[in-house]
Amino acid sequence: MTTSDVLVQDLRVLLAQKQLPGGGWAALSSSSQPALEPTTLACIAFGPEFQSVHDRATQFLLRIQNSNGSWPVFLGDNQEGSWVTSLACIALHDRIEAIPEQLKGFAWLMDSAGEESHWLWKWKFRTTDRHVRFDPDKFGWPWVPHTNSWVVPTAFSILALNRRCACGPDAGSSRVELGIAMLLDRACPGGGWNAGNGVVYGVALAPHPDDSAIALLALTQRRQEPTAQVSLDWLERVAPTLSAPWSLAWSILALAAHGRPVEFLVQLLSSFLDLEQIEDNSTLAVACLALEYQRSLAAFGVTA
Amino acid sequence: MSINRRDLLIGTAAVAAGASVSLPFFKLQYNTVRRPARSRVAVLREESYSHGIGETLFAGLQLFPLDVRGKNIIVKPNLVDYIAGAAINTDPLLVVAAAECFRRLGAKQVIVAEGPGHQRDTQLVLSESGYAPILRDNRIRFVDLNRDELIQVDLRASYTGMKRLWLPKTVMQADFLVSMPKVKTHHWSGVTLSMKNMFGVVPGSRYGWPKNILHWNGIQQSILDICATVPVHFVIADAVMAMEGNGPLNGTPRWLRSIVLADDLVAADATCARLMGMDPSRIVHIHEASKFLGNSCAKLIDQVGEAVRSPGTPFQVVPEFEFLRHWPSSPWTESSPDELAYQCKDK
Numbered sequence: 048m049t050t051s052d053v054l055v056q057d058l059r060v061l062l063a064q065k066q067l068p069g070g071g072w073a074a075l076s077s078s079s080q081p082a083l084e085p086t087t088l089a090c091i092a093f094g095p096e097f098q099s100v101h102d103r104a105t106q107f108l109l110r111i112q113n114s115n116g117s118w119p120v121f122l123g124d125n126q127e128g129s130w131v132t133s134l135a136c137i138a139l140h141d142r143i144e145a146i147p148e149q150l151k152g153f154a155w156l157m158d159s160a161g162e163e164s165h166w167l168w169k170w171k172f173r174t175t176d177r178h179v180r181f182d183p184d185k186f187g188w189p190w191v192p193h194t195n196s197w198v199v200p201t202a203f204s205i206l207a208l209n210r211r212c213a214c215g216p217d218a219g220s221s222r223v224e225l226g227i228a229m230l231l232d233r234a235c236p237g238g239g240w241n242a243g244n245g246v247v248y249g250v251a252l253a254p255h256p257d258d259s260a261i262a263l264l265a266l267t268q269r270r271q272e273p274t275a276q277v278s279l280d281w282l283e284r285v286a287p288t289l290s291a292p293w294s295l296a297w298s299i300l301a302l303a304a305h306g307r308p309v310e311f312l313v314q315l316l317s318s319f320l321d322l323e324q325i326e327d328n329s330t331l332a333v334a335c336l337a338l339e340y341q342r343s344l345a346a347f348g349v350t351a
Numbered sequence: 352m353s354i355n356r357r358d359l360l361i362g363t364a365a366v367a368a369g370a371s372v373s374l375p376f377f378k379l380q381y382n383t384v385r386r387p388a389r390s391r392v393a394v395l396r397e398e399s400y401s402h403g404i405g406e407t408l409f410a411g412l413q414l415f416p417l418d419v420r421g422k423n424i425i426v427k428p429n430l431v432d433y434i435a436g437a438a439i440n441t442d443p444l445l446v447v448a449a450a451e452c453f454r455r456l457g458a459k460q461v462i463v464a465e466g467p468g469h470q471r472d473t474q475l476v477l478s479e480s481g482y483a484p485i486l487r488d489n490r491i492r493f494v495d496l497n498r499d500e501l502i503q504v505d506l507r508a509s510y511t512g513m514k515r516l517w518l519p520k521t522v523m524q525a526d527f528l529v530s531m532p533k534v535k536t537h538h539w540s541g542v543t544l545s546m547k548n549m550f551g552v553v554p555g556s557r558y559g560w561p562k563n564i565l566h567w568n569g570i571q572q573s574i575l576d577i578c579a580t581v582p583v584h585f586v587i588a589d590a591v592m593a594m595e596g597n598g599p600l601n602g603t604p605r606w607l608r609s610i611v612l613a614d615d616l617v618a619a620d621a622t623c624a625r626l627m628g629m630d631p632s633r634i635v636h637i638h639e640a641s642k643f644l645g646n647s648c649a650k651l652i653d654q655v656g657e658a659v660r661s662p663g664t665p666f667q668v669v670p671e672f673e674f675l676r677h678w679p680s681s682p683w684t685e686s687s688p689d690e691l692a693y694q695c696k697d698k
Contacts, residue, residue: 073500074498074499074500074556075494075495075498075499075500077494077500078499078500079500080500080501082498082556084556120556120557121501121556121557124517124557129557130559162567178538189559189563190558190559190560190563191557191558191559191563191564193564193567194559194563194564194566194567195563195567197559197560197563199471199560200559241469242469242470242471242560242561243561247538247601248538248597248601248669250597250601252600252601253432253434255469255470255471255472256472256475257471257472257475258471289475290475290478290479291472291474291475291477291478292474293471293472293474293475294472294475326495327473327474327495327498329498330474
């Protein structure tokens with residue numbers, strides 16, 4: 048057993064201890080409010096082979112789905128829907144009993160779009176609001192309804208719809224293509240992605256490692272795109288310097304998905320992962336995913 | 352002059368558009384008036400960030416009748432992102448100094464809390480900006496407001512029309528909340544000071560990174576709704592090294608060598624605006640907030656620190672906010688003509 052294998056076991060034990068009685072996980076260890084992001088990531092990290100924990104997490108996800116097919120950010124949130132719907136669809140992918148709920152989730156994702164897709168806002172961004180540089184014809188998904196498309200919710204939605212599209216060509220493919228076009232349009236000039244636009248007020252924004260990594264995960268079918276290559280080169284340079292497990296873990300997943308070497312990054316993550324200090328359950332789950340990156344990429348529907 | 356049908360249509364559309372933008376500010380949009388009769392502000396001189404900053408701050412806090420004994424205090428810095436060499440965050444030395452001062456004054460607990468607006472990886476922002484080691488060394492707990500437990504709160508103003516927001520339990524249950532902004536210009540709101548700093552309490556996990564819903568509902572309006580709802584008890588503004596130009600991330604560092612303390616966030620922001628060479632009455636959220644939240648009129652502010660004048664050259668701003676700089680340099684205790692026309696006129 049390698050060091051990282053032992054660490055994965057420890058991480059799973061720790062995560063299992065933090066699972067709330069209702070089957071979900073809170074965002075922070077100090078909280079008892081079940082939230083969707085840590086729950087979906089933990090659900091993917093455990094996989095169906097850890098039946099008890101996975102079953103309880105699955106039941107929690109199925110129980111709190113909104114009637115419109117979306118998922119709320121946390122238990123008790125409003126019913127309109129949010130960005131975590133894509134993560135819930137990915138987390139439920141291998142559960143046959145959850146196919147109806149997944150289909151409702153996919154349908155909601157198909158209806159959801161950044162507000163810049165509306166003709167009025169397209170006109171605004173083309174005429175009066177020119178401080179942000181982007182093409183409003185290329186839109187993806189917002190964090191919450193009635194706002195712009197952003198990189199992370201768009202990337203997760205592409206990953207979710209790709210899993211649906213894997214069953215055969217359907218209307219989801221065109222939205223995926225549009226989402227990919229949006230990601231390519233909004234990359235930072237030197238590679239990588241910020242939260243949204245790459246340029247504001249004529250100034251190139253600095254890329255964020257985690258946003259860039261998640262965008263690159265969604266672009267594995269476009270790995271020959273110059274934007275993807277430049278961004279991969281940037282992430283490969285930056286990853287060894289990262290001092291936080293969340294960004295490093297996402298970087299490992301993205302680089303592995305594009306066939307770049309990551310073993311030394313896995314060792315780096317293992318070396319500074321202080322389990323006692325990490326209060327954020329999503330970070331614990333993503334660290335677990337990164338340490339078992341080959342299995343995790345399959346769960347995201349990504350082939351290296 | 353003849354007006355044809357096309358002119359009339361365009362004119363009507365223009366009037367309608369103008370009305371839709373300006374009408375919200377003519378309607379009464381706050382539930383209660385919480386403006387104190389008078390406010391107190393202290394401008395402290397501080398040459399640079401050093402370990403002596405704590406003594407300066409402690410002496411400054413003595414100028415206020417603060418009783419924080421036994422209270423749970425939340426210190427909310429402006430921690431947005433990290434860019435090497437850029438003065439974008441409240442300096443960690445000042446934040447830790449504030450925590451230590453409140454401990455010396457008998458606080459039960461001091462927590463530093465923030466929800467970075469641009470970066471999802473809060474731990475990365477903390478470590479890259481120098482916060483992580485200094486908080487750890489001083490045994491100060493940090494709460495990530497982007498991921499804290501949330502409670503639904505009815506807004507106490509209706510500038511955005513949002514009615515309610517999910518806000519962090521840590522902030523809403525604090526006994527004493529301190530806004531610690533970095534004094535900067537802002538390309539969407541003109542300035543970002545103690546009021547705009549409260550955007551950081553809006554949770555990213557619920558509303559996204561950045562908190563785009565606040566932009567869609569109007570930045571100035573959102574500032575007003577949040578500040579009407581979240582009770583800020585004190586302000587410690589970092590104006591030692593400020594930022595001008597294309598803030599809040601890509602501006603230019605500018606030394607002001609000051610720390611601004613205040614028991615009223617509107618008075619704090621009005622004073623900071625004057626230190627930047629700007630007319631606070633022309634900054635929409637300060638102007639509106641002075642009707643119900645606090646005092647911006649210099650006549651209503653007891654200045655208990657050093658007398659500091661506005662700079663010879665006002666802060667650079669993006670072209671859209673050039674009008675903020677038109678107030679001629681004068682002693683900071685004076686009010687501009689625009690100010691005299693509103694808040695000061697009845698005093």
